[in-house]
Amino acid sequence: MKKVRWGILSTAKIGLEKVVPAMQAGEYCEISAIASRDRTQAEMAATRLNIPKFYGTYEELLADSDIDAIYIPLPNHLHIPWTIKALEAGKHVLCEKPIGLSSAEAQGLLERSKGFPHLKVMEAFMYRFHPQWLFVKKLIDDKRIGDVRTIQAFFSYFNDDPQNIRNKKDIGGGGLMDIGCYCISQSRFILSQEPVRVFGMLEYDEKMGVDRMASAIMDFGNTSSTFTCSTQLAPFQNFRVFGTKGLIDVEIPVNIPPHKATHVWLELNGKREEFVIEAQNQYTLQGEFFSKAILNNTSVPTPLEDAVNNMKVIEAIKESNLQGSWVMV
Structure with a gap:
Protein backbone atom coordinates (compact mmCIF):
# COMPACT_ATOMS: atom_id res chain seq x y z
CA MET A 1 0.00 0.00 0.00
CA LYS A 2 1.31 3.42 -0.93
CA LYS A 3 1.93 5.87 1.89
CA VAL A 4 2.73 9.57 2.09
CA ARG A 5 6.30 10.12 3.32
CA TRP A 6 6.22 12.84 5.96
CA GLY A 7 8.88 15.17 7.30
CA ILE A 8 8.39 16.97 10.63
CA LEU A 9 9.63 20.55 10.80
CA SER A 10 10.76 21.04 14.44
CA THR A 11 10.77 19.04 17.63
CA ALA A 12 7.87 20.95 19.20
CA LYS A 13 6.16 19.23 22.13
CA ILE A 14 2.77 18.88 20.41
CA GLY A 15 4.44 17.11 17.51
CA LEU A 16 6.54 14.71 19.57
CA GLU A 17 3.89 13.87 22.15
CA LYS A 18 0.65 13.93 20.17
CA VAL A 19 0.73 14.42 16.42
CA VAL A 20 3.69 12.33 15.25
CA PRO A 21 2.89 9.16 17.26
CA ALA A 22 -0.71 9.44 16.11
CA MET A 23 0.27 9.78 12.47
CA GLN A 24 2.64 6.82 12.80
CA ALA A 25 -0.41 4.73 13.71
CA GLY A 26 -2.12 5.70 10.47
CA GLU A 27 -2.54 3.55 7.41
CA TYR A 28 -1.40 6.18 4.90
CA CYS A 29 1.30 8.06 6.86
CA GLU A 30 4.97 7.23 7.03
CA ILE A 31 7.07 9.53 9.21
CA SER A 32 10.40 9.50 7.37
CA ALA A 33 12.38 12.43 8.80
CA ILE A 34 12.46 15.13 11.45
CA ALA A 35 14.43 18.38 11.65
CA SER A 36 15.49 20.79 14.35
CA ARG A 37 17.78 23.80 14.44
CA ASP A 38 19.65 21.71 17.03
CA ARG A 39 20.91 18.52 15.38
CA THR A 40 21.20 16.77 18.74
CA GLN A 41 17.55 17.49 19.49
CA ALA A 42 16.58 16.12 16.08
CA GLU A 43 18.60 12.95 16.68
CA MET A 44 17.04 12.43 20.11
CA ALA A 45 13.55 12.87 18.72
CA ALA A 46 14.26 10.51 15.82
CA THR A 47 15.57 7.85 18.22
CA ARG A 48 12.64 8.26 20.58
CA LEU A 49 10.04 7.93 17.82
CA ASN A 50 11.91 5.51 15.53
CA ILE A 51 12.12 8.04 12.69
CA PRO A 52 14.72 6.92 10.08
CA LYS A 53 16.30 10.29 9.27
CA PHE A 54 17.04 13.50 11.14
CA TYR A 55 18.45 16.88 10.13
CA GLY A 56 20.08 19.80 11.94
CA THR A 57 18.39 22.44 9.76
CA TYR A 58 14.92 22.85 8.30
CA GLU A 59 16.43 23.54 4.89
CA GLU A 60 18.05 20.10 4.78
CA LEU A 61 14.73 18.42 5.43
CA LEU A 62 13.00 20.42 2.69
CA ALA A 63 15.76 19.43 0.27
CA ASP A 64 15.16 15.72 0.90
CA SER A 65 13.65 14.34 -2.33
CA ASP A 66 12.25 11.34 -0.46
CA ILE A 67 9.82 13.53 1.51
CA ASP A 68 6.34 14.13 0.08
CA ALA A 69 4.71 16.25 2.79
CA ILE A 70 5.68 18.46 5.73
CA TYR A 71 3.98 18.87 9.10
CA ILE A 72 4.74 22.27 10.71
CA PRO A 73 4.27 22.71 14.49
CA LEU A 74 6.53 25.77 14.70
CA PRO A 75 5.64 28.94 16.68
CA ASN A 76 2.86 31.00 15.10
CA HIS A 77 5.07 33.64 13.46
CA LEU A 78 6.95 30.95 11.53
CA HIS A 79 3.92 29.12 10.12
CA ILE A 80 3.50 31.01 6.88
CA PRO A 81 7.21 31.61 6.02
CA TRP A 82 8.01 27.91 6.33
CA THR A 83 4.79 26.81 4.65
CA ILE A 84 5.81 28.88 1.63
CA LYS A 85 9.35 27.49 1.72
CA ALA A 86 7.96 23.96 1.86
CA LEU A 87 5.72 24.63 -1.13
CA GLU A 88 8.66 26.07 -3.03
CA ALA A 89 10.52 22.84 -2.24
CA GLY A 90 7.69 20.86 -3.80
CA LYS A 91 6.14 19.56 -0.56
CA HIS A 92 2.53 19.32 0.57
CA VAL A 93 1.97 21.10 3.90
CA LEU A 94 -0.11 20.47 7.02
CA CYS A 95 0.45 23.51 9.25
CA GLU A 96 -0.63 23.99 12.85
CA LYS A 97 -3.22 26.58 13.73
CA PRO A 98 -3.48 29.53 13.64
CA ILE A 99 -2.23 29.64 10.07
CA GLY A 100 -0.55 33.03 10.54
CA LEU A 101 -0.49 36.27 12.49
CA SER A 102 -3.11 38.11 10.41
CA SER A 103 -5.75 37.59 7.77
CA ALA A 104 -3.55 39.53 5.33
CA GLU A 105 -0.77 36.99 5.91
CA ALA A 106 -3.22 34.12 5.49
CA GLN A 107 -4.62 35.66 2.31
CA GLY A 108 -1.07 36.06 1.01
CA LEU A 109 -0.43 32.38 1.60
CA LEU A 110 -3.68 31.49 -0.16
CA GLU A 111 -2.65 33.50 -3.22
CA ARG A 112 0.88 32.08 -3.14
CA SER A 113 -0.44 28.52 -2.91
CA LYS A 114 -2.33 28.98 -6.18
CA GLY A 115 1.06 28.94 -7.87
CA PHE A 116 1.41 25.32 -6.75
CA PRO A 117 -1.89 23.74 -7.89
CA HIS A 118 -0.46 20.22 -7.56
CA LEU A 119 0.35 20.70 -3.85
CA LYS A 120 -2.03 20.48 -0.88
CA VAL A 121 -2.01 22.94 2.03
CA MET A 122 -4.22 22.76 5.12
CA GLU A 123 -4.51 24.35 8.56
CA ALA A 124 -4.50 21.69 11.27
CA PHE A 125 -7.82 21.96 13.12
CA MET A 126 -7.80 18.31 14.15
CA TYR A 127 -11.16 18.30 15.97
CA ASN A 281 -7.32 9.63 17.79
CA GLN A 282 -8.21 12.90 16.07
CA TYR A 283 -4.58 13.47 15.06
CA THR A 284 -4.45 10.08 13.34
CA LEU A 285 -7.69 10.87 11.52
CA GLN A 286 -6.39 14.29 10.44
CA GLY A 287 -3.18 12.78 9.06
CA GLU A 288 -5.14 10.08 7.23
CA PHE A 289 -7.61 12.48 5.61
CA PHE A 290 -4.82 14.78 4.45
CA SER A 291 -2.67 11.90 3.19
CA LYS A 292 -5.59 10.44 1.23
CA ALA A 293 -6.17 13.83 -0.39
CA ILE A 294 -2.53 13.70 -1.56
CA LEU A 295 -2.67 10.08 -2.75
CA ASN A 296 -6.01 10.48 -4.54
CA ASN A 297 -5.33 14.06 -5.70
CA THR A 298 -8.58 15.31 -4.18
CA SER A 299 -9.36 18.55 -2.36
CA VAL A 300 -8.25 18.84 1.26
CA PRO A 301 -11.08 18.66 3.82
CA THR A 302 -10.43 22.21 5.06
CA PRO A 303 -9.32 24.69 2.37
CA LEU A 304 -7.12 27.71 3.09
CA GLU A 305 -10.11 30.02 2.60
CA ASP A 306 -11.38 28.70 5.92
CA ALA A 307 -8.10 29.65 7.61
CA VAL A 308 -8.35 33.17 6.19
CA ASN A 309 -11.93 33.55 7.47
CA ASN A 310 -11.02 32.35 10.96
Missing part, protein backbone atom coordinates in the same frame (compact mmCIF):
# COMPACT_ATOMS: atom_id res chain seq x y z
CA ARG A 128 -13.04 18.46 12.64
CA PHE A 129 -12.08 14.87 11.82
CA HIS A 130 -13.26 13.25 15.04
CA PRO A 131 -16.60 11.37 14.82
CA GLN A 132 -17.80 13.39 17.82
CA TRP A 133 -17.92 16.56 15.76
CA LEU A 134 -19.25 14.85 12.64
CA PHE A 135 -22.08 13.53 14.83
CA VAL A 136 -22.80 16.96 16.32
CA LYS A 137 -22.81 18.58 12.88
CA LYS A 138 -25.27 15.95 11.62
CA LEU A 139 -27.59 16.61 14.57
CA ILE A 140 -27.50 20.31 13.67
CA ASP A 141 -27.97 19.73 9.92
CA ASP A 142 -30.86 17.31 10.57
CA LYS A 143 -32.59 19.95 12.73
CA ARG A 144 -32.75 17.61 15.71
CA ILE A 145 -32.82 20.61 18.05
CA GLY A 146 -34.76 22.79 15.63
CA ASP A 147 -33.23 26.08 14.57
CA VAL A 148 -29.98 26.88 16.33
CA ARG A 149 -30.37 30.16 18.20
CA THR A 150 -27.25 30.40 20.34
CA ILE A 151 -23.97 28.63 21.15
CA GLN A 152 -21.87 28.81 24.30
CA ALA A 153 -18.22 27.73 24.42
CA PHE A 154 -15.51 27.83 27.05
CA PHE A 155 -11.83 26.83 26.90
CA SER A 156 -9.18 27.55 29.52
CA TYR A 157 -5.91 26.41 31.06
CA PHE A 158 -3.34 28.01 33.38
CA ASN A 159 0.10 28.99 32.07
CA ASP A 160 1.84 32.15 33.26
CA ASP A 161 5.36 31.14 32.21
CA PRO A 162 6.86 34.14 30.37
CA GLN A 163 9.24 31.82 28.49
CA ASN A 164 6.43 29.75 27.01
CA ILE A 165 5.81 30.60 23.33
CA ARG A 166 2.09 31.05 24.07
CA ASN A 167 3.00 34.00 26.29
CA LYS A 168 5.32 35.80 23.89
CA LYS A 169 3.59 38.74 22.24
CA ASP A 170 6.00 39.25 19.35
CA ILE A 171 5.58 35.72 17.97
CA GLY A 172 1.79 35.54 18.05
CA GLY A 173 1.12 34.52 21.65
CA GLY A 174 -2.06 35.04 23.63
CA GLY A 175 -5.17 33.03 24.44
CA LEU A 176 -7.27 34.16 21.50
CA MET A 177 -4.70 32.93 18.98
CA ASP A 178 -3.92 29.73 20.89
CA ILE A 179 -7.33 28.45 22.03
CA GLY A 180 -9.94 31.08 21.18
CA CYS A 181 -9.38 30.11 17.57
CA TYR A 182 -11.02 26.75 18.37
CA CYS A 183 -14.15 28.36 19.81
CA ILE A 184 -14.46 30.48 16.67
CA SER A 185 -13.74 27.63 14.27
CA GLN A 186 -16.18 25.22 15.94
CA SER A 187 -19.13 27.60 15.68
CA ARG A 188 -18.33 28.38 12.06
CA PHE A 189 -17.96 24.66 11.35
CA ILE A 190 -21.26 23.42 12.75
CA LEU A 191 -23.25 26.38 11.42
CA SER A 192 -21.56 26.35 7.98
CA GLN A 193 -21.70 30.15 8.16
CA GLU A 194 -19.51 33.16 8.79
CA PRO A 195 -20.33 35.71 11.51
CA VAL A 196 -21.53 39.08 10.31
CA ARG A 197 -20.18 41.10 13.23
CA VAL A 198 -18.50 40.53 16.60
CA PHE A 199 -18.15 42.17 20.00
CA GLY A 200 -15.04 41.36 22.00
CA MET A 201 -13.51 42.06 25.42
CA LEU A 202 -9.87 41.17 26.11
CA GLU A 203 -7.85 41.27 29.33
CA TYR A 204 -4.08 41.53 28.92
CA ASP A 205 -1.29 40.35 31.17
CA GLU A 206 0.47 43.50 32.34
CA LYS A 207 3.97 41.97 32.22
CA MET A 208 3.81 39.76 29.13
CA GLY A 209 1.48 41.91 27.03
CA VAL A 210 -0.57 38.96 25.73
CA ASP A 211 -4.30 38.50 26.18
CA ARG A 212 -4.91 36.13 29.09
CA MET A 213 -8.70 36.20 28.86
CA ALA A 214 -10.97 36.95 25.93
CA SER A 215 -14.75 36.93 25.69
CA ALA A 216 -16.71 37.51 22.52
CA ILE A 217 -20.13 37.48 20.92
CA MET A 218 -20.34 36.43 17.29
CA ASP A 219 -23.47 37.44 15.38
CA PHE A 220 -24.39 34.93 12.65
CA GLY A 221 -27.65 36.68 11.76
CA ASN A 222 -30.39 34.61 13.38
CA THR A 223 -27.86 32.83 15.59
CA SER A 224 -25.39 34.08 18.17
CA SER A 225 -22.30 32.40 19.56
CA THR A 226 -20.55 33.44 22.75
CA PHE A 227 -17.28 32.19 24.17
CA THR A 228 -14.64 32.84 26.79
CA CYS A 229 -11.08 31.57 26.57
CA SER A 230 -8.29 32.06 29.04
CA THR A 231 -4.67 31.06 29.59
CA GLN A 232 -4.79 31.94 33.29
CA LEU A 233 -7.86 30.17 34.63
CA ALA A 234 -8.52 26.69 35.97
CA PRO A 235 -8.50 24.16 33.10
CA PHE A 236 -11.94 23.58 31.60
CA GLN A 237 -13.66 23.17 28.25
CA ASN A 238 -17.25 22.86 27.12
CA PHE A 239 -19.42 23.47 24.06
CA ARG A 240 -23.22 23.77 24.07
CA VAL A 241 -25.68 24.43 21.25
CA PHE A 242 -29.19 25.67 22.02
CA GLY A 243 -32.01 25.31 19.51
CA THR A 244 -35.74 26.01 19.37
CA LYS A 245 -36.52 22.37 20.25
CA GLY A 246 -33.59 21.25 22.37
CA LEU A 247 -29.90 21.46 23.15
CA ILE A 248 -26.64 19.61 22.49
CA ASP A 249 -23.90 19.34 25.11
CA VAL A 250 -20.38 18.34 23.99
CA GLU A 251 -18.31 16.87 26.81
CA ILE A 252 -14.73 17.47 25.57
CA PRO A 253 -14.75 19.71 22.47
CA VAL A 254 -11.01 20.14 21.83
CA ASN A 255 -8.63 17.85 23.73
CA ILE A 256 -10.56 14.74 22.82
CA PRO A 257 -8.81 11.77 24.51
CA PRO A 258 -7.47 9.24 21.99
CA HIS A 259 -8.06 6.14 24.12
CA LYS A 260 -11.28 7.00 25.91
CA ALA A 261 -14.87 7.24 24.70
CA THR A 262 -16.46 10.68 24.88
CA HIS A 263 -20.06 11.74 25.28
CA VAL A 264 -22.54 14.01 23.55
CA TRP A 265 -25.88 14.73 25.21
CA LEU A 266 -29.04 15.59 23.33
CA GLU A 267 -31.83 17.15 25.38
CA LEU A 268 -35.36 17.22 23.92
CA ASN A 269 -38.64 17.85 25.75
CA GLY A 270 -36.95 17.67 29.13
CA LYS A 271 -35.36 14.28 28.41
CA ARG A 272 -31.59 13.96 28.20
CA GLU A 273 -30.17 11.26 25.93
CA GLU A 274 -26.52 10.26 26.09
CA PHE A 275 -24.54 9.23 23.02
CA VAL A 276 -21.21 7.47 23.50
CA ILE A 277 -18.63 8.29 20.83
CA GLU A 278 -16.03 5.56 20.43
CA ALA A 279 -12.43 6.39 21.16
CA GLN A 280 -10.44 7.53 18.14
CA MET A 311 -8.22 34.93 11.13
CA LYS A 312 -10.66 37.66 10.06
CA VAL A 313 -12.87 36.87 13.05
CA ILE A 314 -9.90 36.91 15.45
CA GLU A 315 -8.84 40.32 14.14
CA ALA A 316 -12.38 41.70 14.37
CA ILE A 317 -12.63 40.60 18.02
CA LYS A 318 -9.37 42.38 18.83
CA GLU A 319 -10.54 45.50 16.99
CA SER A 320 -13.85 45.43 18.85
CA ASN A 321 -12.00 45.39 22.16
CA LEU A 322 -10.10 48.52 21.11
CA GLN A 323 -13.19 50.33 19.88
CA GLY A 324 -15.56 49.15 22.60
CA SER A 325 -18.22 48.45 19.99
CA TRP A 326 -19.46 45.92 17.46
CA VAL A 327 -17.14 45.38 14.49
CA MET A 328 -18.17 44.00 11.13
CA VAL A 329 -16.22 40.95 10.02
